[in-house]
Amino acid sequence: MKAKGYHVAIVGATGAVGTQMLAILEQRQFPIKKLTLLSSARSAGQSLIFKGEEIIIQEASSDKFKGVDIALFSAGGSVSKKFAPDAVKHGAIVIDNTSAFRMEEGVPLVVPEVNESDLALHKGIIANPNCSTIQMVVALEPIRQALGLKKVVVSTYQAVSGAGINAITEMKEQSKAMLNGEEADAKILPVKGANRHYPIAFNAIPQIDDFSDNGFTFEEMKMMNETKKIMHMPNLKISATCVRLPVETGHSESVYIEVNESGKSAAEIQELLKEAPGIVLQDSPDEQLYPMPSSAAGKLEVFVGRIRKDLDEDNGFHMWIVSDNLLKGAAWNSVQIAESLVKLTLV
């Protein structure tokens, strides 16, 4: 660890995730000697407060990465593709929260609770997985380690903040309009720039990101492909259905799994998760205790509950996984990767 700390840059500092990165770096007392905030030309010139100090946001450009040790990117895939290689050339380690490099060979895709050791293989860029993938693999890894994992079927219940600050505003405006008996206007969801937009207020939209030719959305493909890569299980049977809900923050997931070992109980799964890193077990039907977005928002952990043994499949189990999609799903996992790099003396 450098004596005086690191020069950290945040690219996309004013976004839904970028502002959370700033807050978590401060909250975690990450060793920073200099903080550079970068954005598009539109937000440049604004300022943000870090540890009581005002920091002016600069327009991102290649030379801004000179001297940077760690660059946290969360400004969209095209920005990452444009500037991440430059940042690496200037000697920075990039932790990229977009999908730009996630499936590239040689780019570690890391959730520290699951595959921290993959960080050692980095060549400059480390990818932060998709929000809905992260919280799921945190919960699955302790089970895989103990009982093996054959199959995963996940249905998601995803919050609008995953689509950015403007999507939150749109949901609130739509909600107000509909409660007043007015028509709701839709311009952003399900996908910015798509041909059709649907109101999310008081609705559920079974589309997140665009469709690929096989009928799955890119969001669903991300969950499936990223899980295989992070868990080093290319042959895992996994399928996802991703759905957007009128929830501001906090992704929920209904997950069905089949493990390798037979004869296990729900209590044994609960024991595994109770001890596991990054997880809070909230699983007491008698007390109506289970995870919900309303109780998970603002927290760093992954919350797991509703653990049940399938009644017809001896090695089948069900669970309900909730986490803050902007924190463990994005900003916190990125900062956690930075902390791991420091701990493993990789930066």
Add this chain to the structure above:
Amino acid sequence: MKAKGYHVAIVGATGAVGTQMLAILEQRQFPIKKLTLLSSARSAGQSLIFKGEEIIIQEASSDKFKGVDIALFSAGGSVSKKFAPDAVKHGAIVIDNTSAFRMEEGVPLVVPEVNESDLALHKGIIANPNCSTIQMVVALEPIRQALGLKKVVVSTYQAVSGAGINAITEMKEQSKAMLNGEEADAKILPVKGANRHYPIAFNAIPQIDDFSDNGFTFEEMKMMNETKKIMHMPNLKISATCVRLPVETGHSESVYIEVNESGKSAAEIQELLKEAPGIVLQDSPDEQLYPMPSSAAGKLEVFVGRIRKDLDEDNGFHMWIVSDNLLKGAAWNSVQIAESLVKLTLV
């Protein structure tokens, strides 16, 4: 069919489902010679309009069923248990929309598109299945007929109207409060009379009905047990996770199935459903066409889309099923049963 039509009674006429029953009987021009509206003492004396005529609501009691041919019950399980046997004694056929008799041997549990012929076995009481069960079996039956069915894993996205009119009001009040930055008050959901209540506005609650000892909720057990009974598949592998959403009307379901036949395509499933009774196929990713509660509310059909072949399991398929939980999930299925009774000369 009786020359002048039937004497029909609705028990629970002022409820979320009862008012829809009234509307559908009128819309379908069901042959009615007399309509009796019954309720608790609290609503008795109020009136409702049927075919332009004001009908005074009477307090339910045993003797009110004298001369009734068809009694539609939707006033809660305890009311059905109290009065349905009396109605049968007086010669009525009861179509019961509560869970009171659904799993009783000798009581047909009927979705006309699936098992209409079971109606012939009735001994006075016919049960209307749970809302989330009905829409699923309508979509599964054509697939079972053509390809066989081995396994079902369903995660639901259920609307608050399933919990009654007061739950809708509560969701709207909570939404208004939260949009104004105020605390949301919760007194009804997830279960009326439960120890704990949680706001449903901008949230997702993984509890519908109380918990059974095996960790599944009664709602989940209903979906599992009722599906087996309706489809005459006691050995079907089926599991459910039921979740309440801030949606007013329209239940959605993410359903994973495994069929018996191998080598089938998503296109073949689409063809099966396109021709099937009661189903509207909405499945065109290129046009962003898929079912949503916002487009299904107020319609009688079951809408199916997002049909995909599993990428890792040759006989596995995914689909997204949406229907109006008050209509096909309750009032319309009940009236449809009455229409079947007339068609089959069972009344």
